[in-house]
Amino acid sequence: MNNGDIIIRVRGLRKVYRVGDVDVHALRGADLDVRRGEFVSIVGPSGSGKSTLFHILGGLTPPTAGEVHIHGRDLLAMSEAGRTELRRKEVGFVFQKYNLLPTLSAADNIAIARHIARQSGGPDPKFSEILELLGIRHRLHHKPRALSGGEQQRVAIARAIVNSPSILLADEPTGNLDTENSSIVLGLLRDLNERIGQTILMITHNPEAAAYGHRTVRMRDGRVMEEA
Amino acid sequence: MTNKLVLANLKHRPVRTLLSLLAIGVEVCMMLTLVGLSEGMLEDAARRATGVGADILIRAPGTSLISMSSASLSEKYLSFFLDQPHVRIAVGTVEQPTGGVSTVTGLDLAEFTAMSGGFKFIDGRPFRNPRDVIVDEYYARQNNLTVGSTLKLLNQDWNVCGIVEPGKLARVVVSRQVLQDLTGATGKLSRIFLEPAAPENTAAVIAALKEKLPDFPIYSMAELTSLYSVSNVPGLSAFIGVIIALGIIVGFLVVFLSMYTAVLERTREVGILKALGASPFYILNIIFRETAVLAVAGSALGIILTYGSRWAVMTFAPAALTQKIVPDWWPIAGGIAIAGAVIGAFYPAWKAAGQDAIEALSYE
Numbered sequence: 001m002n003n004g005d006i007i008i009r010v011r012g013l014r015k016v017y018r019v020g021d022v023d024v025h026a027l028r029g030a031d032l033d034v035r036r037g038e039f040v041s042i043v044g045p046s047g048s049g050k051s052t053l054f055h056i057l058g059g060l061t062p063p064t065a066g067e068v069h070i071h072g073r074d075l076l077a078m079s080e081a082g083r084t085e086l087r088r089k090e091v092g093f094v095f096q097k098y099n100l101l102p103t104l105s106a107a108d109n110i111a112i113a114r115h116i117a118r119q120s121g122g123p124d125p126k127f128s129e130i131l132e133l134l135g136i137r138h139r140l141h142h143k144p145r146a147l148s149g150g151e152q153q154r155v156a157i158a159r160a161i162v163n164s165p166s167i168l169l170a171d172e173p174t175g176n177l178d179t180e181n182s183s184i185v186l187g188l189l190r191d192l193n194e195r196i197g198q199t200i201l202m203i204t205h206n207p208e209a210a211a212y213g214h215r216t217v218r219m220r221d222g223r224v225m226e227e228a
Numbered sequence: 229m230t231n232k233l234v235l236a237n238l239k240h241r242p243v244r245t246l247l248s249l250l251a252i253g254v255e256v257c258m259m260l261t262l263v264g265l266s267e268g269m270l271e272d273a274a275r276r277a278t279g280v281g282a283d284i285l286i287r288a289p290g291t292s293l294i295s296m297s298s299a300s301l302s303e304k305y306l307s308f309f310l311d312q313p314h315v316r317i318a319v320g321t322v323e324q325p326t327g328g329v330s331t332v333t334g335l336d337l338a339e340f341t342a343m344s345g346g347f348k349f350i351d352g353r354p355f356r357n358p359r360d361v362i363v364d365e366y367y368a369r370q371n372n373l374t375v376g377s378t379l380k381l382l383n384q385d386w387n388v389c390g391i392v393e394p395g396k397l398a399r400v401v402v403s404r405q406v407l408q409d410l411t412g413a414t415g416k417l418s419r420i421f422l423e424p425a426a427p428e429n430t431a432a433v434i435a436a437l438k439e440k441l442p443d444f445p446i447y448s449m450a451e452l453t454s455l456y457s458v459s460n461v462p463g464l465s466a467f468i469g470v471i472i473a474l475g476i477i478v479g480f481l482v483v484f485l486s487m488y489t490a491v492l493e494r495t496r497e498v499g500i501l502k503a504l505g506a507s508p509f510y511i512l513n514i515i516f517r518e519t520a521v522l523a524v525a526g527s528a529l530g531i532i533l534t535y536g537s538r539w540a541v542m543t544f545a546p547a548a549l550t551q552k553i554v555p556d557w558w559p560i561a562g563g564i565a566i567a568g569a570v571i572g573a574f575y576p577a578w579k580a581a582g583q584d585a586i587e588a589l590s591y592e
Contacts, residue, residue: 061585084506084507087502088505101497103239104236112229112233112501
C-alpha cells in the first residue's frame with residue numbers, strides 16, 4: 001500500500017478543553033495513519049484521549065492544533081458547516097449506547113440518516129445485502145424499545161453505513177452487550193470490513209474485542225504510544 | 229422524513245401534546261368567544277331595536293347610541309314628533325340598568341303595540357297592575373321564571389305577568405310610568421322611536437328633524453344597525469386588544485414551556501441527529517414544524533371549542549349574553565396563536581440548534 005491509500009492522517013494532534021478555569025490537554029501530539037480498508041482497534045486507559053481522537057476524526061469537535069486529514073480534507077481548516085458535511089458524507093458513528101431515535105422504527109432510524117445526507121431514493125442495492133448480513137431485516141418495523149441490545153446495535157451499524165461513509169467510527173460498540181451479542185457485533189464489523197472494505201476505527205477496553213482488528217493502537221496521556 | 233419525525237415526537241409524549249393543544253385551543257377559543265360575545269350582543273341589541281318596527285330613533289342630546297344614560301328626554305317631545313309631517317306613531321321608552329349589561333325597559337304598551345304589532349305572548353298577559361313585569365323567553369329560561377313568579381328588580385318585587393317571544397326591544401319590560409316614578413325620572417324618556425306614515429318618508433323626516441333639533445342624535449334604523457359595532461362601543465376595541473395580548477402571552481408561555489421541556493428531554497436525540505450530520509437549520513426546522521403542527525391543530529381545536537362556549541352561553545345565560553360564531557376571525561385568531569407559538573419556540577429551537585453534539589450525546 002502506498003500513501004495514496006491513507007484515508008486518515010494525523011500528525012501532532014493537540015486538543016485542549018477549557019473546563020472552568022482549567023485547561024485540560026486531552027491530546028498532546030497524537031500521530032496516526034489509517035489506510036483505506038483497515039480495521040483499527042484503539043485501546044487505552046480512561047483519559048488517554050481515545051474518545052477525543054474519535055470526536056475529532058468524526059468532526060464532532062475541532063482540533064486545537066496539529067494536522068488531521070480525512071480523505072485529503074484538512075479538518076483544522078474546516079468550518080462548523082464543513083464538519084457537519086463531513087459527518088453527513090464521510091463518517092458513520094456507532095456508539096456504546098446505540099443512540100437510536102426512540103420515537104422512530106428501526107427502518108426510519110436508518111432512513112433518517114439518508115434524509116439528513118440528502119440521499120434521495122432507496123439505499124444502494126448492496127445495502128440490502130448488508131441488512132441480511134446484519135440479520136435485522138425482520139425487525140426493521142420495530143421501535144428501539146422492542147429490540148434487544150444486540151439488535152439495536154446492529155440497527156445502529158446499519159444506520160452508520162447506509163450512506164457508504166469512508167470511515168466507520170465505533171466507540172465501545174460492545175460496551176453494553178453480553179458476550180454472545182458482543183461476538184455477533186464484532187463479527188459483523190469484521191465481515192463488513194472484509195466484504196465491502198469498510199474502513200473501521202474501533203475504541204475498546206476489551207483486548208478480545210481489539211483482536212478483531214487488523215492492528216491495535218494503544219493510547220496513553222493523549223498520545224499514540226505503540227501499535228501492535 | 230422530517231414530518232414523520234415531527235409526528236413521531238408528538239405521539240411519543242401524548243399528554244404533553246394534548247395539554248399543549250388544549251392550551252392553544254383555549255387561547256384561540258378565548259379570543260373567538262370574546263369577539264363573538266361582543267359582536268353577538270351588539271347584533272342582538274340592534275336586532276331587538278329594529279324589532280320595534282320603527283324607522284327612526286332619537287336620543288337625548290349629548291348621549292351616544294350604545295351608552296346607558298339616564299332618561300333625560302322630556303315626554304313632551306312625543307307630541308312634538310307626532311305633529312311633524314309624515315310621522316305616524318311615536319313611542320317613548322325608559323331604560324334603567326339593573327346590573328352588568330342588563331336593563332329594564334319602561335313602555336306604554338298601547339303605543340308600542342300600535343307601532344310593532346305588540347309582543348307575542350307565549351304565556352300570560354299584558355300589564356294590569358303597577359308591579360307587573362313582562363319578560364322574554366330567554367330571560368325566563370335563564371332565571372327559571374314562569375307566569376306568577378316573583379322577580380326582584382330595582383329593590384322591588386315584581387309579578388311576572390307574561391312571557392313573550394324574544395326579539396322586540398327588551399328582555400324585561402314594565403310600565404313606563406311606573407319605571408319613571410321609581411327611578412325619579414317622571415315625565416322623562418331615554419329613547420323615542422318614530423314610524424313615518426310610509427317608509428320612503430324616513431329620509432325626509434330625519435332631514436327635517438335634524439334641522440329643527442340639531443343637537444339631537446337622530447338615526448335611521450339602517451344607520452343604527454351599522455352603528456352597533458365593536459368600534460363604536462367605547463373601550464371595547466381596547467378590551468379585545470388586551471385579551472388578544474393576553475392570548476399571545478399565554479400561547480407564548482405554553483409553547484415555550486412545552487418546547488423547552490421537549491428540547492431538554494431530547495438533548496441526546498439532538499446530539500444523535502448532529503452526529504448523523506444534521507445542520508442547525510435541520511434541528512430548527514424540526515422544532516418549528518412541531519410548533520406549527522401544535523399551533524394549527526390547537527387553533528382548529530379552539531374553533532371547535534368556540535361552538536362549545538356558544539352552546540354554554542346560549543344554554544346557561546341566553547338573556548344576559550349572546551355569542552356569535554365569527555368565521556372572519558378564525559384566521560386572525562389562528563394567526564395570533566401561531567405567531568405566539570413560533571415566538572415561544574424560538575429560544576428552545578435556538579438552544580437545540582446550538583447544542584454541542586458531544587455534550588448532547590453524553591446527556592443522561
